[in-house]
Amino acid sequence: MRRTAGTVATTLALTLAVTSCGVTRSQAGVDDDLLMIIPNSPGGGYDLTGRAAVRVMEDHDVTGGGFQVENSIGAGGSLAFAQLMNLEGDEESMMTVGLGVVGSLYSFGSEESLQDATPIAQLIEEQEGILVPGDSPWRTVDDFVQAWEADPSSITVGGGSSPGGPDHLFPHQLAEAVGVDPTAVNYISYDGGGPLTSALLGNKIQVGFSGLGEFAGSIENGDLRVLAVSGEERIEQESLNDIPTLVESGIDFTFLNWRGVLAPPGISAEREQQYIDYFTEMRATDEWTEQLEANGWEDAFLTGEEFDQFLVEQDARVADTLTELQLINEEDA
Numbered sequence: 001m002r003r004t005a006g007t008v009a010t011t012l013a014l015t016l017a018v019t020s021c022g023v024t025r026s027q028a029g030v031d032d033d034l035l036m037i038i039p040n041s042p043g044g045g046y047d048l049t050g051r052a053a054v055r056v057m058e059d060h061d062v063t064g065g066g067f068q069v070e071n072s073i074g075a076g077g078s079l080a081f082a083q084l085m086n087l088e089g090d091e092e093s094m095m096t097v098g099l100g101v102v103g104s105l106y107s108f109g110s111e112e113s114l115q116d117a118t119p120i121a122q123l124i125e126e127q128e129g130i131l132v133p134g135d136s137p138w139r140t141v142d143d144f145v146q147a148w149e150a151d152p153s154s155i156t157v158g159g160g161s162s163p164g165g166p167d168h169l170f171p172h173q174l175a176e177a178v179g180v181d182p183t184a185v186n187y188i189s190y191d192g193g194g195p196l197t198s199a200l201l202g203n204k205i206q207v208g209f210s211g212l213g214e215f216a217g218s219i220e221n222g223d224l225r226v227l228a229v230s231g232e233e234r235i236e237q238e239s240l241n242d243i244p245t246l247v248e249s250g251i252d253f254t255f256l257n258w259r260g261v262l263a264p265p266g267i268s269a270e271r272e273q274q275y276i277d278y279f280t281e282m283r284a285t286d287e288w289t290e291q292l293e294a295n296g297w298e299d300a301f302l303t304g305e306e307f308d309q310f311l312v313e314q315d316a317r318v319a320d321t322l323t324e325l326q327l328i329n330e331e332d333a
Helices: 008-021 045-059 075-086 099-107 141-150 166-178 193-201 213-220 269-283 286-295 304-324
Strands: 034-038 067-071 093-098 118-133 156-159 186-189 207-211 224-229 256-263 298-303
Touching: 034 045, 034 075, 045 067, 045 093, 045 118, 045 213, 045 256, 045 269, 045 286, 075 093, 075 099, 093 099, 099 166, 099 256, 099 304, 118 141, 118 166, 118 193, 118 213, 118 269, 118 304, 141 166, 141 224, 156 166, 156 193, 166 186, 166 207, 166 304, 193 207, 193 213, 193 224, 207 213, 213 224, 256 269, 256 298, 269 298, 298 304
Parallel strands: 034 067, 034 093, 156 186, 156 207
Antiparallel strands: 093 256, 118 207, 118 224, 118 256, 118 298
């Protein structure tokens, strides 16, 4: 059982919200179009990934029709996932998903996990970056780590994820790697890149942890600076390829976020395979390769049993960290 203390009311509220306010395909007047549910606001990481995939599939007529894209905002993606689960048997819908939704299902007390939907495909992996305001006195990641080691509770960090999401896991696991007590990390959650940028520029937090796709403009104009990225190699994107990795900076630690696609539970095996075929065809296009390069994403395509097993591993990844941080009990993991 995954429900955590104090979340029964939240789960009930989410259920009522989906029941009373969720848009069904018949209500939306959708005929031949497929529905792509995005579990965060426009411009967020899920939105960028989902809309890029939709655009490529529409441009290449992969599905024989178009898409309706719907941003379902709230509870770190839990609301969108509840909506997807309520569409059981609907063979015209799908949803972008990733590590952040895994965390939100724990944070908001869901009794369901991603494997309870129909796994279609993992699409990409994405490095995270360590962001500071342009006028921050910390010029390198070593500057930040030294200050963090000296007094971790005095430094407020933030991210666009609920507890258990990538922006939450990254600083806590980084803390452990550099010898800072993870339970001493002072983390504030923001609802996506826009609020996180405002918090950094408004000096509400000193450091941000997130994927960098949402911050391109602020990085290019110097409002924000990236101290390091979390992959094994530098991001190849021209505007980011001068940023060192943590490993280059002497920290033996890497961290990757990921995104993929689920369908509702209860669809036929034939439809599941058709969805997999759609994304396989999309992945083979030059236009999708261009999207990977433009956004600094890494190809990480998985389908079928491989993707299903990956989801099991990601669930355990989140549960282990939240248990270590004493945010959930072992029996809830």
